[in-house]
Amino acid sequence: MKMAKKCSVFMLCAAVSLSLAACGPKESSSAKSSSKGSELVVWEDKEKSIGIKDAVAAFEKEHDVKVKVVEKPYAKQIEDLRMDGPAGTGPDVLTMPGDQIGTAVTEGLLKELHVKKDVQSLYTDASIQSQMVDQKLYGLPKAVETTVLFYNKDLITEKELPKTLEEWYDYSKKTADGSKFGFLALFDQIYYAESVMSGYGGYIFGKDKDGSYNPSDIGINNEGAVKGAALIQKFYKDGLFPAGIIGEQGINVLESLFTEGKAAAIISGPWNVEAFSNAGINYGITKLPKLENGKNMSSFIGVKSYNVSAFSKNAELAQELAVFLANEKNSKTRYEETKEVPAVKSLANDPAIMKSEAARAVTEQSRFSEPTPNIPEMNEIWTPADSALQTVATGKADPKQALDQAAETAKGQIKAKHSGK
Numbered sequence: 001m002k003m004a005k006k007c008s009v010f011m012l013c014a015a016v017s018l019s020l021a022a023c024g025p026k027e028s029s030s031a032k033s034s035s036k037g038s039e040l041v042v043w044e045d046k047e048k049s050i051g052i053k054d055a056v057a058a059f060e061k062e063h064d065v066k067v068k069v070v071e072k073p074y075a076k077q078i079e080d081l082r083m084d085g086p087a088g089t090g091p092d093v094l095t096m097p098g099d100q101i102g103t104a105v106t107e108g109l110l111k112e113l114h115v116k117k118d119v120q121s122l123y124t125d126a127s128i129q130s131q132m133v134d135q136k137l138y139g140l141p142k143a144v145e146t147t148v149l150f151y152n153k154d155l156i157t158e159k160e161l162p163k164t165l166e167e168w169y170d171y172s173k174k175t176a177d178g179s180k181f182g183f184l185a186l187f188d189q190i191y192y193a194e195s196v197m198s199g200y201g202g203y204i205f206g207k208d209k210d211g212s213y214n215p216s217d218i219g220i221n222n223e224g225a226v227k228g229a230a231l232i233q234k235f236y237k238d239g240l241f242p243a244g245i246i247g248e249q250g251i252n253v254l255e256s257l258f259t260e261g262k263a264a265a266i267i268s269g270p271w272n273v274e275a276f277s278n279a280g281i282n283y284g285i286t287k288l289p290k291l292e293n294g295k296n297m298s299s300f301i302g303v304k305s306y307n308v309s310a311f312s313k314n315a316e317l318a319q320e321l322a323v324f325l326a327n328e329k330n331s332k333t334r335y336e337e338t339k340e341v342p343a344v345k346s347l348a349n350d351p352a353i354m355k356s357e358a359a360r361a362v363t364e365q366s367r368f369s370e371p372t373p374n375i376p377e378m379n380e381i382w383t384p385a386d387s388a389l390q391t392v393a394t395g396k397a398d399p400k401q402a403l404d405q406a407a408e409t410a411k412g413q414i415k416a417k418h419s420g421k
Helices: 014-023 029-035 049-063 074-087 098-106 125-129 165-175 190-200 223-237 250-259 270-278 315-325 328-338 357-366 376-380 382-393 399-418
Strands: 039-044 066-071 093-097 140-145 148-152 181-184 203-207 213-219 263-268 283-286 300-308
Touching: 039 049, 039 074, 039 315, 049 066, 049 315, 049 328, 074 093, 074 098, 093 098, 093 315, 098 300, 098 376, 125 140, 125 300, 140 315, 140 328, 140 357, 148 270, 148 357, 165 181, 165 223, 165 263, 181 250, 190 203, 190 223, 190 382, 203 376, 213 399, 223 382, 223 399, 250 263, 250 270, 270 357, 283 357, 300 315, 315 328, 376 382, 376 399, 382 399
Parallel strands: 039 066, 039 093, 181 263
Antiparallel strands: 093 300, 140 300, 148 263, 148 283, 203 213
16 A cells, blocks of 8 residues: 555464454453443444454454444544544544554554553564554554565566566666556655665664654665665666656556556556456566665555554553454454455465465565654655655756755754654
8 A cells, every 4th residue: 555655574372362363352350341332433444344344243242342343544544533533423443554653643643552562572573663653552553565566477477577676777778669668666756766765775764772763864865865866767867767657647657557568567566456457467476676786675564553542432442452353363364355464473474375476475575674654754754755756757856966955855844843842
């Protein structure tokens, strides 16, 4: 899912897994009796409630409560919570992108979760880290996604796939003729360009000793980031990328070229699996290629999570429901219904999941990826970085000049909007 801009991976013993699947954390009989007759509201993602139907029914029976599930686009649930929460019409449990956590916590919209370490250890390090703010936990991961490489098997076979981005450049130079193309990517957006820039040493924010992001340490214009941007610029400068994939409509052009059989390979995400299948494309999916320095292209890991609203009148019970929905058993069931890759470590090699080429690709690519920064200051990076990369793509500025300006703009906005924290 592409998150803000559109918008790791997966053994506890069987006893722990079974106890979690049964009812989440154990509770006292008094707690159960106090919850009797309560109603919880869950905001689930659009067309994804089928994935938790059985889990909700089991929770209702175990706790003698009613759970109402409402589908809403998950990337916009925090926006709705700002209005509905204070009005008393919001959810108890919601689902949201991991990169929105920091902002939501700063605004007081989420409840801190108090769950044991053995529950937290169920999930991949990157996915659980996406739910942490100031070393406190505010959600449990329900699914992960990351960008991967889609290729048209009718245009290029698996054996013919270039191994590095530079080899894809050479392949595209032989293939691109203005109407057909080799490799394409939305490298005028930091969400995608970071895959190259970070491979040479660029980064969004540095980290302090405790692992938290340091918003005063911005690395989008360091030497490695500039080197990566220079490589990106070559694809545009040499006519290997069409002008139409620059800007807001770029994603539509890129996807159309692939579904029309006019691009051999593109960088996209599992959110397009169904669309490409429906288009009748004979495609394959694999991890992103390596760079000439031997490092694999990185990517941002998108994490969908279950979180508890700060406005919930049944916060303790809501936490139990979040834990239950995200446990190992229910994560696997949800995958079977929705095909969203679980964040549970023990499911990484589950045969039912690994038979999916998309799930395998996401799992493998996640090894080279990290969460999209979840601090509020990330909001000040997207627009300046994208603007800089678009000037690089169109040849209006050299990479260093453009990225220096982006970093300066981002620092100014962070100082103006976040210095009072």
